[in-house]
Amino acid sequence: xxxxxxxxxxxxxxxxxxxxxxxxxxxxxxxxxxxxxxxxxxxxxxxxxxxxxxxxxxxxxxxxxxxxxxxxxxxxxxxxxxxxxxxxxxxxxxxxxxxxxxxxxxxxxxxxxxxxxxxxxxxxxxxxxxxxxxxxxxxxxxxxxxxxxxxxxxxxxxxxxxxxxxxxxxxxxxxxxxxxxxxxxxxxxxxxxxxxxxx
Amino acid sequence: xxxxxxxxxxxxxxxxxxxxxxxxxxxxxxxxxxxxxxxxxxxxxxxxxxxxxxxxxxxxxxxxxxxxxxxxxxxxxxxxxxxxxxxxxxxxxxxxxxxxxxxxxxxxxxxxxxxxxxxxxxxxxxxxxxxxxxxxxxxxxxxxxxxxxxxxxxxxxxxxxxxxxxxxxxxxxxxxxxxxxx
Numbered sequence: 001x002x003x004x005x006x007x008x009x010x011x012x013x014x015x016x017x018x019x020x021x022x023x024x025x026x027x028x029x030x031x032x033x034x035x036x037x038x039x040x041x042x043x044x045x046x047x048x049x050x051x052x053x054x055x056x057x058x059x060x061x062x063x064x065x066x067x068x069x070x071x072x073x074x075x076x077x078x079x080x081x082x083x084x085x086x087x088x089x090x091x092x093x094x095x096x097x098x099x100x101x102x103x104x105x106x107x108x109x110x111x112x113x114x115x116x117x118x119x120x121x122x123x124x125x126x127x128x129x130x131x132x133x134x135x136x137x138x139x140x141x142x143x144x145x146x147x148x149x150x151x152x153x154x155x156x157x158x159x160x161x162x163x164x165x166x167x168x169x170x171x172x173x174x175x176x177x178x179x180x181x182x183x184x185x186x187x188x189x190x191x192x193x194x195x196x197x198x199x
Numbered sequence: 200x201x202x203x204x205x206x207x208x209x210x211x212x213x214x215x216x217x218x219x220x221x222x223x224x225x226x227x228x229x230x231x232x233x234x235x236x237x238x239x240x241x242x243x244x245x246x247x248x249x250x251x252x253x254x255x256x257x258x259x260x261x262x263x264x265x266x267x268x269x270x271x272x273x274x275x276x277x278x279x280x281x282x283x284x285x286x287x288x289x290x291x292x293x294x295x296x297x298x299x300x301x302x303x304x305x306x307x308x309x310x311x312x313x314x315x316x317x318x319x320x321x322x323x324x325x326x327x328x329x330x331x332x333x334x335x336x337x338x339x340x341x342x343x344x345x346x347x348x349x350x351x352x353x354x355x356x357x358x359x360x361x362x363x364x365x366x367x368x369x370x371x372x373x374x375x376x377x378x379x380x381x
Contacts, residue, residue, distance in 0.1 A: 026312065045344040053357045071353050172319070
């Protein structure tokens with residue numbers, strides 16, 4: 001029971017902590033969750049943070065191939081552990097725009113901390129502190145979300161483990177090179193470089 | 200005598216090219232006419248000359264600046280001709296802590312969230328994008344973040360009424376067209 005107490009206190013403190021941290025988290029787009037089926041990104045932009053608006057981007061994959069993308073405009077209720085997003089764009093496998101309005105209204109989605117996985121990761125990042133955000137996502141991605149999502153999927157398909165694949169996918173080839181040279185088996189290094197170049 | 204590995208590597212790196220200083224550039228602020236991009240060294244160096252570039256429709260203007268955080272900064276065109284009067288009014292003198300603190304002072308004195316320009320993006324492209332976004336009705340602050348973003352679409356989707364000077368939907372459409380046409 002006692003082991004959950006710190007988490008409980010953290011949840012109580014979350015709204016205030018998030019407000020303080022928003023002053024200092026560097027602007028940019030962060031990879032907050034990834035698995036072979038898809039990845040989720042949250043963008044931090046000063047005026048939007050001030051307005052309590054969080055841009056979200058999603059990329060979905062099957063067998064390493066892109067199946068679709070979605071963008072949302074989200075708001076957070078950190079005390080409740082929920083982020084609510086409204087769809088603003090969606091594309092299919094060929095990156096063609098998909099109609100997404102239902103009776104003229106954009107559908108809404110809820111991400112609940114209690115659901116675990118990607119939901120939990122999105123809430124943790126949006127409601128986190130600068131420190132917790134950087135621990136979760138390391139650094140703002142170097143390229144586009146599309147490039148980082150594609151690189152992550154390709155790296156996982158090569159057998160690179162989750163943590164290393166995330167670290168490599170968010171960097172450009174130049175800053176990823178020391179990591180490739182030291183952490184990727186020699187036989188895979190060329191393929192990893194190709195994956196980071198999107199080839 | 201043993202030399203620490205880090206020092207040995209630094210010695211190896213020294214040579215004809217050692218004077219080269221790695222830099223990074225930041226989009227500080229601007230308007231429809233001109234955009235200020237400041238270049239700083241990655242590692243503090245004593246002989247660094249304060250450098251910046253003002254990007255206008257006619258192209259880049261090299262600038263230097265002097266001052267301190269208490270009193271503000273004075274800006275000069277490096278070539279001095281045809282004169283400092285050609286600098287935009289908001290850049291002839293930028294305020295320090297003792298005056299009304301402005302955006303440029305906030306950046307130089309470490310208080311503002313920096314907008315670093317990726318190595319993948321040329322400052323000219325970033326400056327042109329910023330000027331176009333401001334002309335499209337975005338206020339400078341969201342325009343700054345969108346101009347440096349590798350994919351500004353999620354940011355444009357998330358714009359609010361407070362981020363634009365006119366109608367939100369029209370500003371979003373114009374902003375999308377600007378970031379897509381590249």
